[in-house]
Amino acid sequence: MRQSSLFLPTERQPPADAEAISHKLMVRAGLVRQLGAGLWTWLPAGWRVHEKVVQIIREEIDAIGGQEMLMPVLQPADLWRRSGRYETVGDELMRLQDRKGADMVLAMTHEEAVTQHAAQVIRSYRDLPLCLYHFQIKERDEPRPRAGVLRTREFIMKDSYSFDADEAGLDEAYERHRLAYHRIFERCGLTFYESHSDVGMMGGSGAHEFMAPCPAGENDVVVGPGGYSANIEVASADSRPGERLPDTIDGRLHTPGLITVEQVAGSLGVDQSCLIKAFPVVTESRGLVNVFVRGDHKVNEIKLQTALGEAFRPAGADEIAGPAGYLGPRDDVPSVYDEAITPGRYVVGGGESDYHAVVVIGDGPRSDVRTVEPGDTIDGTPVTIEPAIEIGNIFKLGTRYSEPLDCTYLDASGQSHPVVMGSYGIGPARVVAAAVEQYADENGISWPRAIAPWDVHLIALGKPGTPEADAAAALETELIEAGIDVLRDDRERGAGEKFADAELLGVPLRLTVGRRSLDSGSAEAQIRRGSAEVEGGVPLVGGAERVRELLEQAP
RNA sequence: CGGGGCGUGGCGCAGCCUGGUAGCGCACCUGCUUUGGGAGCAGGGGGUCGGCGGUUCGAAUCCGCCCGCCCCGACCA
Numbered sequence: 185m186r187q188s189s190l191f192l193p194t195e196r197q198p199p200a201d202a203e204a205i206s207h208k209l210m211v212r213a214g215l216v217r218q219l220g221a222g223l224w225t226w227l228p229a230g231w232r233v234h235e236k237v238v239q240i241i242r243e244e245i246d247a248i249g250g251q252e253m254l255m256p257v258l259q260p261a262d263l264w265r266r267s268g269r270y271e272t273v274g275d276e277l278m279r280l281q282d283r284k285g286a287d288m289v290l291a292m293t294h295e296e297a298v299t300q301h302a303a304q305v306i307r308s309y310r311d312l313p314l315c316l317y318h319f320q321i322k323e324r325d326e327p328r329p330r331a332g333v334l335r336t337r338e339f340i341m342k343d344s345y346s347f348d349a350d351e352a353g354l355d356e357a358y359e360r361h362r363l364a365y366h367r368i369f370e371r372c373g374l375t376f377y378e379s380h381s382d383v384g385m386m387g388g389s390g391a392h393e394f395m396a397p398c399p400a401g402e403n404d405v406v407v408g409p410g411g412y413s414a415n416i417e418v419a420s421a422d423s424r425p426g427e428r429l430p431d432t433i434d435g436r437l438h439t440p441g442l443i444t445v446e447q448v449a450g451s452l453g454v455d456q457s458c459l460i461k462a463f464p465v466v467t468e469s470r471g472l473v474n475v476f477v478r479g480d481h482k483v484n485e486i487k488l489q490t491a492l493g494e495a496f497r498p499a500g501a502d503e504i505a506g507p508a509g510y511l512g513p514r515d516d517v518p519s520v521y522d523e524a525i526t527p528g529r530y531v532v533g534g535g536e537s538d539y540h541a542v543v544v545i546g547d548g549p550r551s552d553v554r555t556v557e558p559g560d561t562i563d564g565t566p567v568t569i570e571p572a573i574e575i576g577n578i579f580k581l582g583t584r585y586s587e588p589l590d591c592t593y594l595d596a597s598g599q600s601h602p603v604v605m606g607s608y609g610i611g612p613a614r615v616v617a618a619a620v621e622q623y624a625d626e627n628g629i630s631w632p633r634a635i636a637p638w639d640v641h642l643i644a645l646g647k648p649g650t651p652e653a654d655a656a657a658a659l660e661t662e663l664i665e666a667g668i669d670v671l672r673d674d675r676e677r678g679a680g681e682k683f684a685d686a687e688l689l690g691v692p693l694r695l696t697v698g699r700r701s702l703d704s705g706s707a708e709a710q711i712r713r714g715s716a717e718v719e720g721g722v723p724l725v726g727g728a729e730r731v732r733e734l735l736e737q738a739p
Numbered sequence: 740c741g742g743g744g745c746g747u748g749g750c751g752c753a754g755c756c757u758g759g760u761a762g763c764g765c766a767c768c769u770g771c772u773u774u775g776g777g778a779g780c781a782g783g784g785g786g787u788c789g790g791c792g793g794u795u796c797g798a799a800u801c802c803g804c805c806c807g808c809c810c811c812g813a814c815c816a
Contacts, residue, residue, distance in 0.1 A: 196765070196777075197751050201744095201809040221808065273816060293816055327740075327814055335815090402815095645775060680776035698775055708775090 185638070187673040191228050193217075194685050204400035206620040207332030209629050213688045215616075215637075222329025222337035229689065230616070232637040234340075237372055237612040238319055240634065241342045244368045248360040250317045250344050255297040257321050261287035263296045267588050278323045290323035295585045295607060298345045303591035306603060309349050312593060313357060317344030319612075331400050333613045334573060340613065346606040347586075349593065354580055354604045358390065361578050361608045365394055369575065372615055373632020373739065375622055376575065379405050380414040382486050383579070394576035396614075398621035401571030408562035417486040420552050421560035421567050423524040426457030426478055429531065433542060437531065440538040443509030445479040448531065448540055456480035460530045460545070462511035464499035467492055470518055472499055474511065477522040477554045479531075484555040491520065491551040507537045513545075523550045573618045576610040620690075623713065629690030630713045633738045638671040640731060641691035642707075643682050645698035648674065655724050656697035659707060666728035668735070687712070692738040693731065695722055713739045 191214075198208035199218075210216045215230030226234055242252065261279065264270035269277070270289070278290035291297065298316055306312065322341050329335050346357035362378070369376045374396050381393040393415055395405045406412075406419035414420070433452055442448045449456045459479030465488070466472055473492070477483055489495060501508060505517045512533035513519055527547045534541040560567050583602040586592070591603045616635070623630040631637070640663060644656030653674065660672045671691060673682045679698070686694050695707040701724060709718035711734070722730045 193749085195750060199809090200751065203810070218808090269816070274814090276815070295816085324816080328810095328812090330810085643775095647774085678774065678776080678778060680778085683776050685777085696775075700775070 204331035206617040314347040377413040395572035396618035409565040427455040465496040581605040628688035
């Protein structure tokens, strides 16, 4: 492909408002352009990368028996009313009416549609198992799109759905997807974690997120020994031991105006772990509950919800049992104690304004409701907490959609059962952005070979019509005939500008053909990752084999 | 939704406080020179200053309303 006729608008300067590396570089390299908040156009070079990722996903999902199809984005609202999500999802679901005034939605995901079709078709256990998937646009009216293509309001997702007769079948489908996802992300050249994740209130029995660590990541992943990885929303680890409260501090403590843990600990001259703080919440079935964590810890609301077994909301000022800032354990309010609260003496709220008190916490029941933090350990090894992009997820849906949408089958004895489902998503755009984030250097992008927009960036020096330009064109032809994707920079630009653009665009192998090449009979070659010059270069004539070797070696 | 910021040629910005002919760098066009790391000289084109309204002899500049976009937080099937 000739760069002079390619719609590839590279920029010297990043957009003024860009923060994330991938946002800056993808715009500068001419891969994407913004149309509105969270709305991005993929330009030709960027789309090539996107589609390479798509093709890798397609091959691996096909390999585990997935059948590709395509479902509409525009959908009747009624389908979403039947699943209950028309009401529960909120403003993130784009709603509209058609010309007849019928309520419609722009689908943010396709559980409803696929389950509807499955319900129409599946009759018998003989129709199972089944795995359907598609690549389709999702519409989500995100409250805050950010960081280029990392979080957008419209994006393409590969979503697959498994249909099985029972939990055991689902477990197998889930495992197949889990392994396929490993192959996909490995082939895409990414560093990633398979992390335990929140199953939410959907009642699913399992979920993992595939997380690509990078600076622009929006999620925190806790990584521990033995391959442990979990979204911080659900992660567990051992706290550092708390410090011992000095015996000299005892009884009722006058603490006027000292509301926060920091203030009280500072005033007493003790570590924050000597305190226990209350987090009052209200639940449907239990009413007011006081949740206690150590002073130096934070309540993890998702883990708390799991521990409580029901949704909760923070208690309002008029609902709590005592003055704000001075709450302590009370016999008349049910309590939840975090695991890190070992039996012993602690400073707690005194239950009256301006007083704290020292109490002895006994050896009662505990729950894991705090957020993992740096310094925590697993089996004695400190965990790390890394920002990461969620590039894929796998989720055991169970019968969450098959029941309301009446997707059932008859077993061998003629009994009707709801189909057991799983759903599995990958965002190719995020895979692309993660690859940019993980491998960019000070000069630009450095694509993993498998998803690079081209295999070779052929820099043709000299004006059109010169011998060196002709030699570059001939080499391009030869490489193309050998099945190699080549971008030839035939623009009438200075050498420096061409080199700089090549580094920005990040194609794995750069060949340069100039006058020197005519003398030596070979094009200079440079591997983008690490910028290493290749000894001897590539022969101008008959160089395809050498290029193939170099590509094999390229990361 | 809360907080902060920004809208001036394609990109990045100055000008606004203190109202008076809309500027700079890059990019673009033409010519000549140059040609292995973002060239030089000369000439040239392009902007309803986000929108609407107000104040004023006069508004990019002051005032009001609205729109858009970014960042932090909340939210995230």
